[in-house]
Amino acid sequence: MPQPDTTAAPTDSSIYREYILDVRIVERTTGDGDTRYRFEAPDHQGVEFADPEMATLYADVYFDVNGFQEAGTGEHGVPPTVIQAGRDTLVAYFLTQDGVDVHWAASFYGEKPEKIERYVSRVRKRSKKIREGAKQKQLT
Amino acid sequence: MVDFTRRQVLSKSVAAALGASVIGVASGEEVDESDTPGAPSVKGELKRFSTTAFGAEVTGPFVFQNGSLLYSLQHPEAENPEPFDTAGIGYFSGFQFELDGTNDDFDELSTPQTEAEQRQVRSGNGDYTIFAHGRDEINGGEERLGVTQTPDGTDITLDNFEGTQYGAAGTNPDCNQFVPTDEDGTEGYLFTNWENSPGNVSRIPLRQTRDGEWEADLEDAINLANTEPFREIGGTRINCYGDLSPWGTMISSEENYAHPRVSLTNQVGDIVDAGTGKGRIGGCQFWNRPNPTGIQSAVDDYYGDEAWSIQGYWALDGVEFLAYYLGAEQSDQNSNSNSTEPISDTYPNPYRYGYHVDFREPTADPPQPVKYYVMGRASWEAPNIQADEQTVYMCSDGDSKGIYKFVADEVIPEYDDPMEVSGTLYAPKITNPQADASTVGTRKSPAEYSLDIEWIPLGSASNAEIEEWIAEYDDITQSDYLRAHAESDWVEDREAALEEADREVIENGNQNYITNEEIVEWADQYYAEGPDNVDEKLRRVPFLETRAAAKEIGASIEFNKAEGVDSKDGAGPGDPVYFGISEFNDDLANDSGDIQMDRVDGGVVYRGVLESDYNISTLEPVIVGPDFTDEPEDADDALRNVDNVYVMDDGRVLCCEDGFGGPARSYPNDGLYVYEPEPEEESERNENGGNDNNGNGNGNNGNGNGNNGNNGNGNGNNGNGNGNNGNS
Secondary structure, X not given: OOEEOOOOOOOEEEXXXXXXXXXXXXXXXXXXXXXXXXXXXXXXXXXXXXXXXHHHHHHHHHHHOOOOOOOOOOOOOOOHHHHHHOHHHHHHHHHOOOOOOHHHHHHHOOOOHHHHHHHHHHHHHHHHHHHHHHHHOOOO | OOOOOOOOOOOOOOHHHHHHHHOOOOOOOOOOOOOOOXXXXXXXXXXXXXXOOOOOEEEEEEEOOOOOEEEEEEOOOXXXXXXXXXXXXXXXXXXXXXXXXXXXXXXXXXXOOOHHHHOOOEEOOOEEEEEEEOOOEEHHHOEEOOOOEOOOOOEOXXXXXXXXXOOOOOOOEEEEEEXXXXXXXXXXXXEEEEOOOOOEEEEEEEEEOOOOOEEEOHHHOEEHHHOHHHHHOOOOOXXXXXXXXXXXXXXXXXXOOOOOOEOOOOOHHHHHHHOOOOOOEOHHHHOOOOOHHHHHHHHHHHHHHHOOOOXXXXXXXXXXXXXXXXXXXXXXXXXXXXXXXXOOOOOOOHHHOOOEEEEOOOOOOOOOEEEOHHHOOOEEEEEEEOOOOOEEEEEEOOOOEOEEEXXXXXXXXXXXXXXXXXXXXXXXXXXXXXXXXXXXXXXOOOOOOOEEEEEEEEEEEEHHHHHHHHHOOOOOOHHHHHHHHOOOOOOOOHHHHHHHHHHHHHHHOOOOOOOHHHHHHHHHHHHHHOOOOOOHHHOOHHHHOHHHHXXXXXXXXXXXXXXXXXXXXXXXXOOEEEEEEOOEOHHXXXXXOOOEOOOEOOOEEEEEEOOOOOOOOEEEEEEEOOOOOOOHHHHOOOOOOEEEEEEOOOOOEEEEEOOOOOOOOOOOOOEEEEEEEOOHHHHHHHHHHHHHHOOOOOOEOOOOOOOOOOOOOOOOOOOOOOOOOOOO
16 A cells, blocks of 8 residues: 555546645556545655545644655554654554555454544544635635 | 565655655644653552464463363463464463462473464463363254354354354453362363354363363353343453352353444534534444444445444444344345344343343253342453452443443342342542643653542442333334434335434434433433433432443543452452553553543553452552553563463552564564552652652563573564564
């Protein structure tokens, strides 16, 4: 699922979602006809997802921790900023990783799936508030 | 898959730009994580005996008469090396507890730091030896261990049926209880729970050889759920932990996580007052919805940004498989997919699940299971039946749940017919002001303040009475969900009918079962007349809708993940009963209810002392887990997220973890710790110091043995989140 954006130029692309501070998700069609959603942000190497839900969740994690860099953390390392942000943010980031779904995360974290979903919900809501707050401060 | 072994300190990118906007943003319903005084701490000594294989939790501990220890290897990661790659039940060959009350009988185990260490079951002494794996052939090849079957003998697995299943069949062994058939306790039957839906309880003949090893006779093992007596009472689901009763039988607890009819802190009265269940309704109200687990995504679609998380909906996994177990035709299945065509012939009755199951004649062929309906319906993790054989303490797992008490009118095994067992069910009320920040003005640490508890009677009845009430809901199917709640003809337009029915249930409740109005009416009569004087037709409410009823009358249904309760065999007045609360957060650390304390994500083990009548009125914290904010030097050796607790005959307590595997620790594995209580004189000092809830706050931060492996070094990380968490 999430892959650093090192692939060839998209055959076709459009903005799937645009956020503040030049953060965006670009939808593109690959040469094989598959659709990919690429998270892009300043000082970020970019990362691609097959599932747009995961792309937007990744963006929410990004805003939740005031941004982070994926590069240099290893293929699937966790940025320290995410680790330090708290359980809900870490779980949300974890879910964006390849092969992790709600049930796997629930098992791994000794939680029930509904709590994993609540973590995700919190991150999404908090991220939305952060963006709204930034807009009010004209940090766009 | 994910590999968290590498981590480097990186610069932040846009933090400076955004920083000012995030100040004051709350993290949700509970208070923020912080460094809580006394977390972690231990009154006594905590010593690590074992760590389990990656992906597994430590569960189902049992100590034989001679001190041998076994536990279940539940859902280990499939890429672990054999034999740790599949679920099983194993014992520690070559080790026995001396049962003299001290932790001197084993060596402290180091923390698992290498991948090889993390992918196996390790112990300070002895070798973990698995004698049975889930799905092993048993019963002469007729069955597979832990796997339920339809009446015609088809294995109920995802290979054979379309739909959801609560964990893959035969992968979740949990509680183990050994019922000996000889005086030495070296030969008998091992009963094991299988936490799936449909659930199962296996019975394996087990004997100890002359050289001290344990041998299982799988050829003669059986799955009790596949026997006719169990099927006749509806079977079982999500068999979690349990207890060995004082009368020497396996008690299997049904952790029916799908029982909540209201989500989290809500009450049924809130729904009635608001005229809608929007934002409040819980999973059980969708029990007989076609494709029941689809309700969450349906609600997300129906309500968009106003959708809410439906508590317990995910535990509707496997309800349809339960229907096939009972003999339903696979009418709702297309090729390779589960449809929303309603199951209309045979469907499980929700009020038949969520109880403690006893096997009163454990050696019979087959034994007759008995469900103790009279002890209430919940997501039971475990009961602890006291030596008076009348008093039972019980933990219901999950968020905004309760610990409960039941007192039988007579000694339970003296009822000739267990269906005649009668008694009173009680819910907890936490009464000391220090537990409530809204009263005392500050959030107290759960490490420093006890909880004073009173027990509120919910109602009295007999098992047979309740079974009659339950039977009134026996023939309700998925068709009835559509018929009762949709105007459209579901035969003509199933999807339209389903949405209409869903919305109607959300607005006005599921009319097929006990209604919201009946629960509110019960509470009104309870307040006016007392628990014993409600209308006859409402007496069922506290037994079949235990959580909803207890909430409605103001009980403290605020516990989070109450996962363990136990006392030593024969415990009497003056002896302790331990309660494991896996996480002290959410409803225990929010701004509502009777408990509004500081948050300790690592959980708390409480100790209550039995009074002369086997009552417990105070819960004293004795082991407090780490905060999420703690570094590995604090968290590595602390008990984090306790699950089962098991009190050995010498008074020590086995504490099993099912933990949050991420930060705070330098390794991802769950462990088994042995708690040695503080000496009695020290205990009395603590008690005096902690009286009047002035805080006792003594703190033995873990065991301080410094046996931490290489935490915090090696790969340049800061300690937390290390480990090979992946399964790629």
